Amino acid sequence: MKKIILFTLIFTATHCTVTAQLSEGTKDSAMAEIQQLANEWNKAIINRDSLTLDKILAAEYTLYSYNGSSANRMGWLNNTLHRFTTDTAAFLASLNITVYGQAAKSEGTLYWKAAWDGKPRVNADFSVTDIWIKRDGHWQVLMRMSQLAKNR
Secondary structure, eight states: OHHHHHHHHHHHHHHHHHHHHHHHHHHHHHHHHHHHHHHHHHHHHHHTOHHHHHHHEEEEEEEEOTTSOEEEHHHHHHIIIIIEEEEEEEESSOOEEEEETTEEEEEEEEEEEEEETTEEEEEEEEEEEEEEEEETTEEEEEEEEEEEEEEO
16 A cells, blocks of 8 residues: 555656646747747848738737827738838847746837838837737737837
8 A cells, every 4th residue: 555655646746747847848938939939020020021920910919009009910010011111120138928828928128210101210119018829839929018118
């Protein structure tokens, strides 16, 4: 009987440790993928790469801006692809990413320099929080909340 109890305790401890390690590995993988997608997103904005943006932005994507305005996916894409000319879009450090199973939150400071219809318009740091969702094995950004951190 003592051997069965000991075996059960060892099996349970081993199983829990392996499960925890797999969960951490899954989280690490998700965090790396989201960081990579966020960097690809910035490059796609600069290059006006509609295919990459289409892959990264969920159909329900919405931007909530510091000035109280919001833009749905179609409006945001239209402005990004046709009105803004982005010189720089880059995170100043690695994102702080928290994974919640099939959802995640990323936070960071984004430096963005851009012109609107050829006239300089934006040269600032923004505190951004993005909400990501994993669908069909792929991460997509569902929502961005952006707040002005400082003008340059």
